[in-house]
Amino acid sequence: EAGVTQFPSHSVIEKGQTVTLRCDPISGHDNLYWYRRVMGKEIKFLLHFVKESKQDESGMPNNRFLAERTGGTYSTLKVQPAELEDSGVYFCASSQENWGNEQYFGPGTRLTVT
Amino acid sequence: AQSVTQLGSHVSVSEGALVLLRCNYSSSVPPYLFWYVQYPNQGLQLLLKYTTGATLVKGINGFEAEFKKSETSFHLTKPSAHMSDAAEYFCAVSKSDTGRRALTFGSGTRLQVQP
Numbered sequence: 001e002a003g004v005t006q007f008p009s010h011s012v013i014e015k016g017q018t019v020t021l022r023c024d025p026i027s028g029h030d031n032l033y034w035y036r037r038v039m040g041k042e043i044k045f046l047l048h049f050v051k052e053s054k055q056d057e058s059g060m061p062n063n064r065f066l067a068e069r070t071g072g073t074y075s076t077l078k079v080q081p082a083e084l085e086d087s088g089v090y091f092c093a094s095s096q097e098n099w100g101n102e103q104y105f106g107p108g109t110r111l112t113v114t
Numbered sequence: 115a116q117s118v119t120q121l122g123s124h125v126s127v128s129e130g131a132l133v134l135l136r137c138n139y140s141s142s143v144p145p146y147l148f149w150y151v152q153y154p155n156q157g158l159q160l161l162l163k164y165t166t167g168a169t170l171v172k173g174i175n176g177f178e179a180e181f182k183k184s185e186t187s188f189h190l191t192k193p194s195a196h197m198s199d200a201a202e203y204f205c206a207v208s209k210s211d212t213g214r215r216a217l218t219f220g221s222g223t224r225l226q227v228q229p
Contacts, residue, residue, distance in 0.1 A: 004157070031215060043158075043204065045216040056214055091158065093217075101146050101165075101208050101215050105158035 002026065004106035006092050012112045018080040021109045025074070025094030031055075032075050033095075033103060034067060038088040046090075049075060050097075082113045116141045116207050120220035128228045133177075133192040135223050137205030140186060147188040148206040148217065149179055158204065164188065165210065175199070200227045 005024045013019050025032045034046040046065070047057040051072035060067070064083070069075040079086050089110050093103040121136040139145060146165050150158040162173025169181040175198075179190045188205060202224045206217040 033216070035217070035219075042221040043217075043219040045218070048215055056216060059216065093158075095215070101217075102148075102160060102163060103215075103217060104160070105150070107155075107157040 004092055004094050004104055006090075006106040006109050008109060009107065010110045010112075012114065013082055014114055015084055016081045018078065019082055019111060021077045021079075021090050021092075021111070023075045023077070023092030023106060025092070026104055028096070029094035029104075030072070030097050031095040031103075032069060033093040034075070034077055035091040035093065036088050037091065037108075038085070043091065046077075079111075082111075084113050087111055087113045116145070116209065116218045118205050118207050118218055118220035120203075120205050120223050122223055123221065124224045124226065126226040126228060127195045129197055130194050133190070133195045133199065133225065135190040135203050135205075135225065137179075137188045137190065137220060138186055139188060139205070139207045141207055141209070144210045145207045146210050147179075147181060148208075149173065149177070149188075149190050150204045150206060151201050152204065152222075153201045161190070161203075195225075195227045197227050197229065200225055 007022045032049040037043045045059040048055045049069045066078045089108040091108045093105045095103045117140045119138045148163045149161040162171045164171045164181045172178045177192045205220040
């Protein structure tokens with residue numbers, strides 16, 4: 001069974017540019033999550049999809065971040081326009097609809113904004 | 115609000131020595147508790163989790179953790195460290211009673227194993 005995959009693995013962009021990160025969850029997992037780890041800080045929750053619906057987006061930092069999950073399969077996270085403080089590692093995770101909330105994480109996308 | 119505190123951002127042990135990584139949490143409702151490990155250039159891998167039932171939880175690679183409600187702790191232990199255990203370890207908590215599934219992480223502990 002394939003795990004959670006993320007693309008790209010690394011992205012370097014200039015301030016003001018746009019970047020789109022992609023996450024493919026484990027097949028059959030209705031729950032999809034985005035997290036971010038800024039350098040030296042803890043991993044922080046961004047948002048949670050159940051199928052194509054946003055269940056919880058309380059962690060989204062501002063309106064420069066837009067997440068979508070069309071068709072309830074893969075998800076994209078767009079940052080537009082990117083700022084220096086957006087640099088960090090963006091993790092995606094997925095889980096089945098069960099009690100216990102075991103989330104499976106992808107390898108992350110390292111975003112560097114210069 | 116939930117929070118997690120991991121004491122010690124860096125821990126160094128000798129190969130064969132006991133590994134003890136500390137985690138304390140705060141939660142207004144019964145928590146689900148997790149330990150994840152991140153090896154270099156890889157994603158987070160679940161080591162073990164506590165949901166309900168037995169408070170001593172065994173995970174992969176010989177790790178275990180004990181949920182102590184009175185101490186609000188979930189420390190991770192391994193009797194004998196191996197070189198391959200060198201990695202960063204994260205404690206996390208989530209709520210058990212609502213649909214809010216977001217994990218709240220501690221700041222991580224980097225484990226170094228000396229030969």
